[in-house]
Amino acid sequence: MPRKYVIGIAVLLAAAGAFLPIGFALQMSWSRAVALEQQSLDNQAQRILQYTQGMLDQTVEVLHRLDAVPVVSPGLRMVAVRYGDYSALIEPGRFTQLTPTDGVQMALVLPGSGMLGSHNHPDLMLVAQALNGGKLDVEEDYLTAVARGDDITVVLLEPASEALSSLRRERNLWLPMGGMTALVMIGLVCWLSRRRLSLAGELATAVSRRELAVHYQPIIDLRSGRCVGAEALVRWQRPGGKQMRPDVFIAIAEENGILPRITAEVFRLVIRDMEELLAVDRGVHISVNLGASDMKDGEVLRVLERMLLHTSIEPRQIWLEATERGFMDVDTAGPVIAEARRLGHAVAIDDFGTGYSSLAYLQRLPLDSLKIDKTFVDAIGTDSATHKVTEHIIGMARSLNLLTVAEGIERQDQADYLKAREVDFGQGWLYGKPMPAAEFIKYYLRNVENTPPPQRMPGEGAPLAA
Numbered sequence: 001m002p003r004k005y006v007i008g009i010a011v012l013l014a015a016a017g018a019f020l021p022i023g024f025a026l027q028m029s030w031s032r033a034v035a036l037e038q039q040s041l042d043n044q045a046q047r048i049l050q051y052t053q054g055m056l057d058q059t060v061e062v063l064h065r066l067d068a069v070p071v072v073s074p075g076l077r078m079v080a081v082r083y084g085d086y087s088a089l090i091e092p093g094r095f096t097q098l099t100p101t102d103g104v105q106m107a108l109v110l111p112g113s114g115m116l117g118s119h120n121h122p123d124l125m126l127v128a129q130a131l132n133g134g135k136l137d138v139e140e141d142y143l144t145a146v147a148r149g150d151d152i153t154v155v156l157l158e159p160a161s162e163a164l165s166s167l168r169r170e171r172n173l174w175l176p177m178g179g180m181t182a183l184v185m186i187g188l189v190c191w192l193s194r195r196r197l198s199l200a201g202e203l204a205t206a207v208s209r210r211e212l213a214v215h216y217q218p219i220i221d222l223r224s225g226r227c228v229g230a231e232a233l234v235r236w237q238r239p240g241g242k243q244m245r246p247d248v249f250i251a252i253a254e255e256n257g258i259l260p261r262i263t264a265e266v267f268r269l270v271i272r273d274m275e276e277l278l279a280v281d282r283g284v285h286i287s288v289n290l291g292a293s294d295m296k297d298g299e300v301l302r303v304l305e306r307m308l309l310h311t312s313i314e315p316r317q318i319w320l321e322a323t324e325r326g327f328m329d330v331d332t333a334g335p336v337i338a339e340a341r342r343l344g345h346a347v348a349i350d351d352f353g354t355g356y357s358s359l360a361y362l363q364r365l366p367l368d369s370l371k372i373d374k375t376f377v378d379a380i381g382t383d384s385a386t387h388k389v390t391e392h393i394i395g396m397a398r399s400l401n402l403l404t405v406a407e408g409i410e411r412q413d414q415a416d417y418l419k420a421r422e423v424d425f426g427q428g429w430l431y432g433k434p435m436p437a438a439e440f441i442k443y444y445l446r447n448v449e450n451t452p453p454p455q456r457m458p459g460e461g462a463p464l465a466a
């Protein structure tokens with residue numbers, strides 16, 4: 001990814017990282033403030049209802065003692081509660097003695113009869129709407145609470161602006177948290193993008209200063225146990241001593257256009273480290289990984305050709321492997337593979353089974369071998385669904401007449417399984433981890449002493465013609 005995209009994406013992420021937590025905090029304070037205020041309003045309505053109903057009940061009870069049958073009716077100045085021959089007259093103000101908090105409008109209603117009392121001049125339209133249980137026209141502007149008793153209904157209306165004091169309290173609580181999160185997010189984005197930009201720079205410098213190294217992992221002929229070569233795996237020891245995983249920095253190199261330089265550096269190191277061994281033993285090969293960008297124009301092949309020109313290495317001793325991603329565009333990859341094979345190299349598809357390859361697409365590529373990804377080797381001996389795919393992939397390679405190399409063999413039972421299904425080569429910790437050149441050469445010499453030479457090599461097995 002070019003520098004300006006990294007910066008653009010970082011700015012977008014930082015903006016999202018800042019606005020999302022603060023927006024969330026604001027939204028949260030608002031909805032919590034409203035919920036708290038609503039709860040307080042409901043409680044008040046209940047309390048007022050109990051108080052008023054209690055007062056009515058007491059009055060009726062007094063009248064009870066005097067006669068029978070209650071009728072309640074509102075008067076203009078006094079409320080008359082009549083029971084038989086007696087009436088009790090109550091000042092309306094007595095009913096509204098218990099008032100809600102400041103700014104809240106209250107209506108005490110006798111359903112079907114009229115209003116018993118009010119406080120703070122409630123809007124009668126809104127009271128009627130609230131009583132009918134309908135939505136208020138001005139829903140957003142008012143909070144309402146309705147408490148219904150046997151005789152009386154209490155309606156409270158609170159302008160939403162009154163909820164502001166709770167809003168302020170809630171904001172004081174949530175905004176700092178939102179702000180902190182925003183800061184952390186922005187910091188994280190800055191750190192990651194700077195690291196990404198500077199990593200690309202650091203990597204380019206490391207290539208120029210020749211700080212990359214290559215380790216070699218043995219590739220074994222499964223039938224005889226003979227080491228037939230090694231895969232070259234690049235290593236980058238960063239200043240400070242920390243190794244960075246190649247799949248991570250290779251991805252960064254691809255994004256920043258540094259990969260061709262790394263591939264060329266790996267070629268140079270392979271020639272430096274292995275020329276002697278390859279010249280003495282023509283049965284040995286070194287497999288080099290190419291990236292997706294290497295597969296576009298074949299420039300990498302001309303680089304390799306020039307480098308091999310003055311060495312005693314035969315081109316067939318250098319195998320090339322690229323992941324399915326590198327072969328995705330069949331129209332450009334096809335000619336590059338054909339060119340590599342014309343120059344004498346064997347070409348493998350790496351990490352097979354993890355991408356999109358189909359049989360039809362594989363048939364169009366003039367490959368020599370197929371590397372079964374470690375995932376499928378891991379599945380051997382388990383009853384996972386992947387296990388069945390392993391079998392299928394081996395069959396697929398056979399039907400295309402490709403050599404097969406199984407990656408990531410860690411246990412003997414995996415090796416036995418693959419051998420029984422005639423997989424040609426294996427690679428993995430069971431045989432050896434990637435190791436420095438001198439160590440690999442020792443490994444190789446020891447192995448050769450104890451094992452017969454292998455039977456089948458690329459070119460000899462009639463791979464698919466271009």
Ligand code: C2E
Nearest residue numbers: 233234246247250266289290291408409410427428429434
């Ligand atoms: P790959 O080409 O599929 O390489 C095999 C990876 O599996 C290597 O990881 C190897 O160390 C690891 N491996 C081998 N056997 C075992 C095993 O038994 N168990 C486990 N757990 N792992 C095993 P490594 O060296 O970290 O490389 C990772 C990837 O980075 C490679 O995958 C390859 O795609 C890429 N890479 C490495 N070197 C180069 C290079 O020079 N050029 C390019 N373009 N890519 C490279």
Ligand code: MG
Nearest residue numbers: 231289321350
């Ligand atoms: Mg590989």
Ligand code: MG
Nearest residue numbers: 350351371407
């Ligand atoms: Mg692989």
